[in-house]
Amino acid sequence: ATPTAIMAGTGVAARHGILIKDAQALELAHRINTVVFDKTGTLTEGKPSVGAAVPFNSNSLHSFLAKAAAVEAGSAHPLAAAVLAYAQGQGVQWPGVSQLQDQPGRGVSGMVDGTRVYVGTARWMRELGVPESALSAVNQALPDNAPTHAWVAEDQQGEVSLLGALGFGDALKAGAFAAVQNLTNLRVKSVLLTGDSRASAQRVAQALGISEVQAEQLPHNKSEAVAHYRQQGQVVAMVGDGINDAPALAAADVSFAMSSGTEVAMHAADITLMRPDPALVAQTIDISRRTYNKIK
Numbered sequence: 001a002t003p004t005a006i007m008a009g010t011g012v013a014a015r016h017g018i019l020i021k022d023a024q025a026l027e028l029a030h031r032i033n034t035v036v037f038d039k040t041g042t043l044t045e046g047k048p049s050v051g052a053a054v055p056f057n058s059n060s061l062h063s064f065l066a067k068a069a070a071v072e073a074g075s076a077h078p079l080a081a082a083v084l085a086y087a088q089g090q091g092v093q094w095p096g097v098s099q100l101q102d103q104p105g106r107g108v109s110g111m112v113d114g115t116r117v118y119v120g121t122a123r124w125m126r127e128l129g130v131p132e133s134a135l136s137a138v139n140q141a142l143p144d145n146a147p148t149h150a151w152v153a154e155d156q157q158g159e160v161s162l163l164g165a166l167g168f169g170d171a172l173k174a175g176a177f178a179a180v181q182n183l184t185n186l187r188v189k190s191v192l193l194t195g196d197s198r199a200s201a202q203r204v205a206q207a208l209g210i211s212e213v214q215a216e217q218l219p220h221n222k223s224e225a226v227a228h229y230r231q232q233g234q235v236v237a238m239v240g241d242g243i244n245d246a247p248a249l250a251a252a253d254v255s256f257a258m259s260s261g262t263e264v265a266m267h268a269a270d271i272t273l274m275r276p277d278p279a280l281v282a283q284t285i286d287i288s289r290r291t292y293n294k295i296k
């Protein structure tokens with residue numbers, strides 16, 4: 001394409017709220033045939049709310065919520081804000097927290113009233129030695145419409161015991177269905193990649209018509225998944241909101257950051273979407289194809 005065509009393409013994109021970093025990014029975009037989407041904050045609103053709170057065994061709802069909220073008060077994860085809002089709504093007051101440890105893709109832990117409290121995935125709970133029987137007892141009590149789970153456990157004399165779990169719902173973004181549909185029309189495959197549970201990922205994938213799903217992925221697994229598609233010879237775009245997604249964005253041929261994302265991702269991304277609309281990905285590919293096909 002001529003410099004004039006590239007400038008025109010970049011200009012059209014900008015008017016749609018698509019900021020393309022350089023000519024190379026615009027050029028690569030017309031060859032994308034696989035788009036990997038992060039789930040939370042990318043295809044969903046990323047504003048989860050608590051739909052259920054299930055204490056385990058003799059733990060009271062109030063005491064398990066207070067411990068969960070204490071730890072989440074130190075986390076920037078979208079689920080943390082939901083836990084605090086819910087605890088507040090239940091009239092729960094939470095103690096202070098110290099020695100916070102963020103475990104990306106797993107959860108967060110901290111010292112509360114002299115014991116270490118963990119809030120995160122079932123997989124992490126298993127790694128910490130929480131018995132399967134405890135997890136499945138609580139899992140059965142969590143409703144289907146709150147498929148994202150945060151498990152709460154604490155250290156009791158060297159053993160990690162389950163206190164309970166929270167179930168969250170997160171609405172799909174308005175443009176999410178069109179995003180996948182438009183890519184299909186352009187003969188581009190969509191993949192869902194998430195740190196969330198399989199059940200939660202399947203729910204979103206089914207609603208949007210995505211057939212390829214990779215769930216329970218830690219941040220480094222996400223970048224390996226992107227690399228895997230590239231090794232198969234595909235030209236891969238990764239779309240994320242930036243939270244924990246920086247390594248996967250960096251591993252893609254073309255990275256798309258949603259404007260609601262963190263600054264880290266914004267700087268790292270080839271293409272920044274100024275509106276949180278995942279359908280802009282297909283639009284970008286379309287603009288790039290027009291730019292590069294006109295000239296040939």
Ligand code: ADP
Nearest residue numbers: 040075077105106107120121149150194195196
């Ligand atoms: P996604 O890939 O959907 O953006 P993340 O990798 O950020 O998800 O998180 C994966 C999972 O880890 C969440 O679904 C949740 O179960 C757990 N998790 C991560 N951080 C927290 C936190 N601060 N509080 C509770 N759970 C968390």
Ligand code: MG
Nearest residue numbers: 038040041243
């Ligand atoms: Mg995310």
